[in-house]
Amino acid sequence: MDMHANKPEPYDRPPVCGEKRAAMSNALPYFRQHQSSISSMDLVAQAMFIDSLVGDRDRFLSQVIITTVGGGRVLDPTSKQMTRVQDQSTDSVSYKAIMNAYRSKNPVAMIAGAGNPLFPVKPEHYFNVLDYFHITDIWCEATMNKSGQLVKHFMVRYEKIDLESRSWWTPKEGAEPDRHDVGEYVCDKHTCSSCGHVSKHIYVQGWTCLEKACHKFMAFDTPIDVNDLEYNENFLRERTLYNGPGPKFPLVPELPSSLPIEEGIKYGVEKEYKGGIVCPQCHFASRRLDWTGWYCEKPGCDFKHTTPMRDVSLSLIKAENHTLLNKKKGKFFLKHPDIQYGSGEISGYEVHNFFLPGVSGNFIGSVFVFKALKKTCQRPGGINDLYSDMQKSLRSGEINLRRNPARNAGHHMEEVTSHFSSNIGAHYKFGVVVKTSCGFDEAPEPALEALARLTWAGKTATKNAWMDAEKRGLDVSKKSMPKGFIDFNEELILGYFEESKISYHDDGEKELGPTVATLSLGSPATMYFRPKKRTTLGKATKSKKGERQPMLGFVLEHGDMVVMHGSDIHKYYEHMVEPEGVLRYAMTCRYIRPEAIPDEDRRRESIEKGKVPAEWKDKYQGEDGIGDEQESGVTENTMPVSA
Numbered sequence: 001m002d003m004h005a006n007k008p009e010p011y012d013r014p015p016v017c018g019e020k021r022a023a024m025s026n027a028l029p030y031f032r033q034h035q036s037s038i039s040s041m042d043l044v045a046q047a048m049f050i051d052s053l054v055g056d057r058d059r060f061l062s063q064v065i066i067t068t069v070g071g072g073r074v075l076d077p078t079s080k081q082m083t084r085v086q087d088q089s090t091d092s093v094s095y096k097a098i099m100n101a102y103r104s105k106n107p108v109a110m111i112a113g114a115g116n117p118l119f120p121v122k123p124e125h126y127f128n129v130l131d132y133f134h135i136t137d138i139w140c141e142a143t144m145n146k147s148g149q150l151v152k153h154f155m156v157r158y159e160k161i162d163l164e165s166r167s168w169w170t171p172k173e174g175a176e177p178d179r180h181d182v183g184e185y186v187c188d189k190h191t192c193s194s195c196g197h198v199s200k201h202i203y204v205q206g207w208t209c210l211e212k213a214c215h216k217f218m219a220f221d222t223p224i225d226v227n228d229l230e231y232n233e234n235f236l237r238e239r240t241l242y243n244g245p246g247p248k249f250p251l252v253p254e255l256p257s258s259l260p261i262e263e264g265i266k267y268g269v270e271k272e273y274k275g276g277i278v279c280p281q282c283h284f285a286s287r288r289l290d291w292t293g294w295y296c297e298k299p300g301c302d303f304k305h306t307t308p309m310r311d312v313s314l315s316l317i318k319a320e321n322h323t324l325l326n327k328k329k330g331k332f333f334l335k336h337p338d339i340q341y342g343s344g345e346i347s348g349y350e351v352h353n354f355f356l357p358g359v360s361g362n363f364i365g366s367v368f369v370f371k372a373l374k375k376t377c378q379r380p381g382g383i384n385d386l387y388s389d390m391q392k393s394l395r396s397g398e399i400n401l402r403r404n405p406a407r408n409a410g411h412h413m414e415e416v417t418s419h420f421s422s423n424i425g426a427h428y429k430f431g432v433v434v435k436t437s438c439g440f441d442e443a444p445e446p447a448l449e450a451l452a453r454l455t456w457a458g459k460t461a462t463k464n465a466w467m468d469a470e471k472r473g474l475d476v477s478k479k480s481m482p483k484g485f486i487d488f489n490e491e492l493i494l495g496y497f498e499e500s501k502i503s504y505h506d507d508g509e510k511e512l513g514p515t516v517a518t519l520s521l522g523s524p525a526t527m528y529f530r531p532k533k534r535t536t537l538g539k540a541t542k543s544k545k546g547e548r549q550p551m552l553g554f555v556l557e558h559g560d561m562v563v564m565h566g567s568d569i570h571k572y573y574e575h576m577v578e579p580e581g582v583l584r585y586a587m588t589c590r591y592i593r594p595e596a597i598p599d600e601d602r603r604r605e606s607i608e609k610g611k612v613p614a615e616w617k618d619k620y621q622g623e624d625g626i627g628d629e630q631e632s633g634v635t636e637n638t639m640p641v642s643a
């Protein structure tokens with residue numbers, strides 16, 4: 001913000017400001033796009049973000065803003081600057097959205113970035129909502145680029161709709177500059193004798209036809225340098241009577257309401273509760289980072305907004321399951337022929353096992369899906385009770401989940417994960433850094449209950465994978481899939497609101513042990529595995545990026561557990577999970593090898609916090625005591641070899 005150091009203080013504060021683009025997009029319905037400068041709905045511009053890309057004829061005045069229509073520039077490899085090498089197309093989404101907003105007189109919210117050198121005052125934050133504007137002019141002009149090429153591109157003139165109140169981005173001291181009323185100045189227009197097109201007298205150098213197809217386009221009476229064109233003062237001073245529709249959205253949105261939750265219509269985890277808010281105290285845009293509510297992200301502001309959360313009932317979960325299974329046409333598996341498959345029943349679960357091939361002809365890992373039978377969910381102390389305890393622990397704050405930076409941490413383009421998370425036990429980082437909240441000795445009971453179940457599933461899967469492989473004569477990698485099971489020392493709890501998901505990733509930090517086990521609670525989800533790009537596995541998608549089609553996919557229902565056994569799974573494959581419903585939890589246990597943690601303090605802390613209290617270690621032994629004699633009993637009649 002140094003470039004603004006000598007600028008005056010603003011007259012007022014912006015209606016909305018912020019430091020993160022995502023916070024602005026989350027909080028403002030008219031600015032949903034996370035990247036481009038124009039936000040549109042149904043191809044009509046709703047908001048325009050003006051930041052560092054400004055041209056010589058851009059203006060940032062009190063009531064008028066002139067910019068180029070975004071897009072069409074390319075990076076010049078020598079100057080490292082964005083430049084135009086060809087005429088701007090009228091096919092771009094930006095052009096169409098702006099043209100449609102012009103034709104329908106749609107109000108456009110202007111948002112200015114602190115990267116804009118024309119900012120007339122000193123902005124306090126990076127993102128600043130100015131006001132609603134309407135488009136008064138769109139015209140084509142030509143400029144000479146650095147290579148001496150004449151290129152045509154489009155300019156837009158925006159005028160503030162409310163000409164009465166003083167613009168906040170004018171200097172605090174003195175009268176409002178460039179303030180004019182409708183009718184005070186008029187910019188003259190002329191009709192082209194050649195094409196009949198009417199153009200305003202925009203440049204001080206003289207009138208010219210602005211119809212880009214006309215042979216008199218940009219032809220002036222006297223020879224001029226197109227790069228030296230200046231605006232005719234009357235073009236800047238003219239004010240236009242606005243008679244278009246009112247804005248679709250208020251500039252400052254209201255806080256999400258508790259009413260639909262209290263009235264039993266909503267649960268408080270629907271997508272509208274994952275959006276951002278604008279702090280009514282300081283106008284700062286804040287993201288929903290915490291499970292329990294919104295906490296103003298402006299340092300020093302203590303505003304918080306929470307809405308209640310109702311328990312998501314099992315009957316809703318059942319209905320969601322029904323919808324998803326219908327969509328996936330029943331019991332859904334996507335299985336590539338190179339994947340070896342077997343199924344059976346173990347101790348209250350229907351079990352499906354998939355052996356994943358590596359790149360040298362053998363199998364490098366197994367994915368076990370333990371599908372909980374009805375009685376496994378319904379019995380006292382079963383899955384349904386655990387689900388209900390989870391909801392209680394989250395409501396009370398005993399478990400606190402948070403969304404953490406996934407990309408560009410600390411930068412104004414920072415993006416956080418779609419899900420909320422919390423870590424227990426050893427340190428585990430997988431791209432996203434989730435601070436360890438506590439050790440297992442102080443962990444909340446639902447987390448320990450999940451750990452006990454996952455430990456059993458992990459042990460059962462590890463053992464069965466080998467027995468099954470031997471029985472079927474499959475060549476499996478001993479190195480990737482060790483025979484013994486190593487007790488877990490870490491648990492990651494994830495919470496998904498409606499429309500949250502975890503995109504393709506692998507779990508494989510170098511500290512990661514060979515077994516990863518996840519328990520699903522609540523809304524159903526689909527899980528997919530696909531080979532990584534640089535492998536020779538699977539089939540390519542049509543996308544140019546070289547991505548592969550998924551080789552394995554299945555539905556995860558309430559109470560199901562997935563065990564991935566084999567470190568090379570994370571080397572050759574990535575997985576993603578997409579819930580279909582309003583509320584889902586996933587508790588994942590891993591073994592983090594302390595000796596591989598480079599930082600000594602973290603290593604020591606991981607050893608300490610990763611210790612599981614003895615009473616929880618082998619607490620769960622499957623259902624109905626069937627698993628009591630696991631050593632001999634489980635595998636006999638399970639895992640029949642099938643297609």
Ligand SMILES: O=C(O)CCC(=O)C(=O)O
Pocket residue numbers: 492494502507518520575577585586588
């Ligand atoms: O939500 C899930 O079931 C899986 C989550 C996951 O892949 C992870 O935590 O790494």
Ligand SMILES: [Fe+2]
Pocket residue numbers: 505506507575
């Ligand atoms: Fe994962």
